[in-house]
Amino acid sequence: MYRKLGAIFLAVLASQAQAKVDSSQAARLAQDLTPLGAERAGNAEGSIPSWEGGVRPPAGYQPGMHHPDPFSGDQPLFRIDAQDIDGFRAKLPAGLVDLLERHADYYLQVYPTRRSAASPERIYAATRHNAEHAELIENGNGVSGAVAGIPFPIPQSGMEVIWNHLLRYRGEQTRIINNQAVVINGRANLIKRDRYLLYVYNRTGMTPDELGNTLLYYRYQVTAPAKLSGTALVVQDPLDQVLTTRRAWRYSPSDRRVRRLPSLAYDSVQPDTSGLATADVVDAYNGAPDRYEWVLLGKREMLVPYNSYKVHQQGLAYDEIVLPGTLNPALLRYELHRVWEVEARLRTGYSHPYATRRFYLDEDSWSILAADLYDARGELVGLQESHPISYYEVPMFNSTLETLYHLKTGNYFVDGLDNNEPMYDFDYPMSPQDFTPQALRRAGN
Template sequence: MRLRMFKPVVMALAVMGASTPALANDFSKLGTTLTPIGAEKAGNAAGTIPEWKGGISKPPAGFDPNKGYLDPFASDKPIVTITAANMEQHKDKLAPGQMEMLKRYPTYKMNVYPTHRTAAYRPDVYKFAKEEAPGIKLAEGGNGILNLKKSNVPFPIPTEGVQVIWNHIMRDLGGSITRHSADFPVQTNGSFTVGKRTETISFAAYMDDPEPNRIFYYMNQTTAPANAAGEVALVHEPLDQVKEPRLAWQYNPGQRRVIRAPELAYDSPGIGADGLRTNDDFNGFNGSPDRYNWKLVGKKEMYVAYNNYKLTSKDLKYSDIIKTNHVNQDLVRYELHRVWVVEATLKPGARHIYSKRVFFIDEDSWSVLHADQYDARGGLWRVREVFGVQLYDAPTFGPAGEVMYDLQARRYLVNALTNEEKPMEFGKKYTTADFSTAALRRMGR
């Protein structure tokens, strides 16, 4: 029975030329042959992916958050630069969206550097992942998690696509984080308007008084441009979404009142995105997975944006990053990493603007690093890149920024840049009162 269950995944891995992951639920491998959260600890046979040796869990000497992240790999040089001219030689390590960007824009390139497996989390993340994994189950239809208490990695040895997606949704962000960031809808001529926000997210397991059935609490305050400043959104994200859907509210400064906002989900337009992303696009993917069938294609070696310390530099202005057609690719660092490939296909009768989405998820951090998204006719529509970086002061793995390229509109959207903003704050203790509708109203005012 077990061989029949796992055969499709093993075949997919063989086809993709990837190493075979641990497919049986032998949780004793966590921290031995696997990392504490389920990645293959060993490097690859070619030696181009090294062994994971714990990542970077402490800031280097001289780190000052007000000056940005020190780059541990500043002396590295590219080992290859991929362009439209040579991409066929590397296509087995590229996503369709990356190849389309290379073909479409002559100035788009990918500078590939030596691989460093820097992802690391707090000791509690490792502890709870191993302790709780044997008892954690999917809710009906995969639309939630049962028996989870404090783990940020419910399925460290996944056997289903939706389990990989839940690992991404649940991954630790330092317990809590407050991020001051900027967003940029970029027009075809390279012009843009800056939007700014302050976001706070606290995981329920990190709080002393969480409500039942909660993953996290999230508050988003828009601070620019002037015509949107003062808008605030609040989300309570359920753990079992069969039992309870996402709870969301908005404060409208014009009306000076708090209203329920069930539309802050799925494919409704994202706040400040100028129609260039959906709400569930944000952070790679978020929210309920219930509108898609999730297929675990397997694992492959792929060039992904990784260790992007250069993009966090406080010496950069946003105009240094935002360019016509795409971001400044001289600032983006790519490395070869193993990623899980998960394909989401819209369920019959379900509604969403994307008919199919393919996610490429880092094995070391469970972060979505790339996504290709298809329209109703099956055409490649939007290409998402997350510029991964190890935020060693938390420690957590997060984005130095995110970008969504709309191939049809020939515009793009950049999220989560922090170069000209205050430093991120990790690990502050919050209570449920900090994420109440009363708090939402006070913040709006």
């Protein structure tokens, strides 16, 4: 299957935009840059340390456990709330400033910076190869010359930076049982899902020919509440979603039918989110980049969610995490990190609730940690945050919890609540045949 798609994909490659760097630049990934392209050194003030290879799991950790906090002894350096926000505005996303000003009881606890992100050695090696071979194609809607690893560790444009996020390492195959919460008028409604992800791009031994135009496969089945139990979805995600449209099917237990969804991309609404989340806000941003102009604004130091082990801990009641207006600030951790700042500006002729989006990407992992969302009038309307941890057993650095705040209404959406569920299984057996309409029908019977 992979080879057939590869032949089709390679046959239609058109104009290419130069993106690869020469060998002398690529050599920096073993010198002043980390293997994924971050600045290896700390900052001049010493408030950001040097990168030393990531974090080691605490003593006693075993795969399958909820990941214990390796920095549990850290104490907050300071606290920020609406009363003393003025001295920190330059280091905070605009949406986070707005959230603090709207909620008098909300605050940020800022901890020492710990550069804990790490990936497997094969991802580092692939990134080094990609640096000299990866190119944007199809006006930036696809990538060639890369497989596994970060495609553009020394980026030259906003488009390259967002592709680094889209293709960053998130394991090979993962079964996840967790919950999402829709919070409307202060009341939270939870949906529990059994989720399966097969990351084709990152699989061990994958080659460009085998990869073709396949990025990942995704499937979930709702297990609670009872009125939605059995509802299921499957998604086949291409690498270039302009060349090949994302395909999605949904199974409804009420009529025992599988239906092809006409669209599950861009501004189409995610199922079961009460209209609070568009398809492209999953993982902070996903899907084709073609409807936006991507402007690289540079790199800056910001206070962002990081090392969020406290909110990840096993046994926390979900109503202790999800409060009426915000997540529980006592469970969140913020640190000072260097981030890439990219602004996405909606192209003429397209519509989206978010005409401008400003993303802040972690230099060490290429994860989007926060995003400011603006409507067509230029008004700030939303804030996204991703609260990451290191999954030691892989290893990878990724969000344990994601939020999308609707600043004007006070409603918000949360995804990733897993404190009372089994921990992720990064070795669960699966294949592309598990992500078809037929697989949905089998699961529903």
